[in-house]
Amino acid sequence: MFVQDAWYVACTPDEIDAKPLGRTVCGHALALFRDAQGRAAAVEDFCPHRGAPLSLGFVRDGRLVCGYHGLEMGADGRVCAMPCQRVQGFPTIRSFPVVERYGFIWVWPGRAEHADEAKIPRFDWLASPDWAYGGGLYHIDCDYRLMIDNLMDLTHETYVHASSIGQPEIEESVPATRVDGDTVITSRHMQGIQAPPFWAAALRANDLADDVPCDRWQICRFTPPSHVMIEVGVAHAGHGGYDADPRYKASSIVVDFITPETETTHWYFWGMARNFKPGDAELTASIREGQRRIFGEDREMLERQQRNISAQPQRKLLGLNIDAGGVQSRKIIDRLIAAERQAPENLRSA
Amino acid sequence: MFVQDAWYVACTPDEIDAKPLGRTVCGHALALFRDAQGRAAAVEDFCPHRGAPLSLGFVRDGRLVCGYHGLEMGADGRVCAMPCQRVQGFPTIRSFPVVERYGFIWVWPGRAEHADEAKIPRFDWLASPDWAYGGGLYHIDCDYRLMIDNLMDLTHETYVHASSIGQPEIEESVPATRVDGDTVITSRHMQGIQAPPFWAAALRANDLADDVPCDRWQICRFTPPSHVMIEVGVAHAGHGGYDADPRYKASSIVVDFITPETETTHWYFWGMARNFKPGDAELTASIREGQRRIFGEDREMLERQQRNISAQPQRKLLGLNIDAGGVQSRKIIDRLIAAERQAPENLRSA
């Protein structure tokens, strides 16, 4: 069950640099490539001639050429040409709205006429020179909603990430969750704690002492269909915590674009944006590697959780206060899916 | 189809030494660990909070701590604690009767109120200083009953184990099978034969000539739910064979604890107990390695047999005199399963 009328991150630009990319988004097998104007495009990964995956082909003059018999597909899903063939009567395949923004290629798997670029949330810091960004991609064998649960309840850091960002104080402070329209915010604030290893390093990278009492915060923000941005940071205690002057804190934004592939698998675009030392490429690389390792720790837990749930699908799970972020996020997803189903054009086709 | 009201070997103690163990027994996914008193325990491998496998967590003060969000599970399946939570109302998960005996952890997957320790068969030699034991564990992709068939008809040694324990004389002597209550005994005796390589080595290890005519025996004993103990040995001919004075023979007991995992997979705990040179650890290791190799030879045959049978499930197999041990064992299993189904509490829940 996915929201279809929404923008999802399909890939990063480097993934379509050298050749087309085949990737499944919300159950749609897509071939992603760049057209003659250099604009990213997505069409069904299915050649209308004999069903070969178009992504196995190549791009020539902005057309996606099937690697089997040379059919040339346009970014609009219309066949442009094929050797020795008249292609006017060839069936058109589906093309998908695509936008390139913030260093990502976004795709809209739902009804094209509803695809409005303005519906891509604003992530200005992803495009600002005052910020640096580093990230990566994991393919994870679980329902994308288990990943949303994971990110909207950071209590798990104490257990899953005990050696890096976890610390007992996280689980000792109850988070607060509130819903604001289609946004869910879960906040947790810890006072006068010791910075855990990851944050101690961030303080040092920020030229701040790492051995003094700190305030720490985690503010998780879900926006549909499945984005979770987390403001995280520490400040030297007594300077206002989250609101402290930049001189006293190290903070960043954990970026999570979660793109369903099938009902039980997803693509997880993870990263971190920071607004200190943005030009320090070595620091960016080092943070990325730390994050890659940390987020890899979630992987086994999530995939094994999925297998457990799939084996006993009838079994009820608990929804505790710490789970409120995930529970509220799922409610919004469910509401949006229900609304899509009620849409007149969908009722007609049902 | 498994007998549920029975003791099965779930694991060996070393498997739960350092961390909990996840293992499926008769279709039940279990998390095995030791409680505060050091007693082995088994609960469902499913955290009642969000469905994570508890076996991915760790043990603290005898409680199984979920590695995702820190729920603490007791050996009785009741939630003891969880950070920042009141757990009184949390659902209890199923716990399973467990006994540690003879160097194995035994579990009772069926109705707990029927779990009587006295129903574990006596294997005194597994606990006696006069005996030495060495063994191992294989995971095998076939119905556990195919393994019982295998062990209750050693004719296959001539073919599957031609280079170690097999010899033509095995198939030339017809075994006798008798049923004694829930026990099935298949015996084969060979007179005046040459000891095959494995037994020649055992004679030498026992300080006996290995190049003289011998009597050889194999006495396979099935007891429910799926244990097969095989008395095996050779004696210098003319001294009474199986009943010969220990000075003239080398003998041991092949130990087979067969634990169903799913309908078509099982855990196979194999080993050998011997009552000569029990203190010779090097000999124990050498026998274990020989046995590991020999029992590995059965594996491909059994797994391919399973695939053949699964592909043609309607096909009838033969039940020859050599198959009587397996056939009778299956009858006992079927009878016990039918009896369980007729139990009033099961009829109620049906």
Added chain:
Amino acid sequence: MFVQDAWYVACTPDEIDAKPLGRTVCGHALALFRDAQGRAAAVEDFCPHRGAPLSLGFVRDGRLVCGYHGLEMGADGRVCAMPCQRVQGFPTIRSFPVVERYGFIWVWPGRAEHADEAKIPRFDWLASPDWAYGGGLYHIDCDYRLMIDNLMDLTHETYVHASSIGQPEIEESVPATRVDGDTVITSRHMQGIQAPPFWAAALRANDLADDVPCDRWQICRFTPPSHVMIEVGVAHAGHGGYDADPRYKASSIVVDFITPETETTHWYFWGMARNFKPGDAELTASIREGQRRIFGEDREMLERQQRNISAQPQRKLLGLNIDAGGVQSRKIIDRLIAAERQAPENLRSA
């Protein structure tokens, strides 16, 4: 959907030299071996005793001995013997007509009474000393008919084999397809072209200049159930092309025996027969390696095409003029399958 009443290549003789071979042909799991007279034989790969695969056993005196308990199976599917057993009443398993010819073992998976050796097409050049043959075997995860399509439309060479046998001129010349009874012939002729790398090498191997304008031809011939022979070659331009005197051309026959395993997998026996320098074993080996590499290029495309089609089975594909060879071949296959279903003995059993 397979034609069952037909001869398929099951294996090459070397595959049953040392031990029996298990191979599935048109859904039938076969054990292939040689009987006491050295004749190739095929029986079900299922021991009537306990269902073990007979192909895991060995051959003794022309009998297939089960590797589990020693049952001895004859080439006719009757049990010959078993240690300590009277086998007269044992069930017979199915045996399949087998013929060894042209360096291949052919099997008839259908009704034995219809198996007529004369129905094996004549491939005299495979048995002639004037010709040399080299080939190999691939297991491919796609419907065998996708491979027929592939071979009956060589337009794909331009794309899939761009670096070896492909060249733009192929797709620029429209092929002609005609049906002659149960045979489909698709021909393509190119005039005054440059020989591509594979053929340039063949010209040199044939002591001919490789840098002069050439005529090139490809004549694909489908015969049921799934054989595709392709006459291919180049001649120096101006000497009659396909009909040129051997002094001016290099030509050969691409041999494709396509044997369905399951609905979506097949065995692909590929090779090349040539009538120049037949005694040059080094040349044979070198051509075989080139062909192995080239035919490996089709593999990913075909397997990914199958996955695409399986994911969207309702989707219609195009049948263009270049596809006529495959389309006509499938029509013949469909007609033969329908005829088999109408056969009185099949109607009876339905």
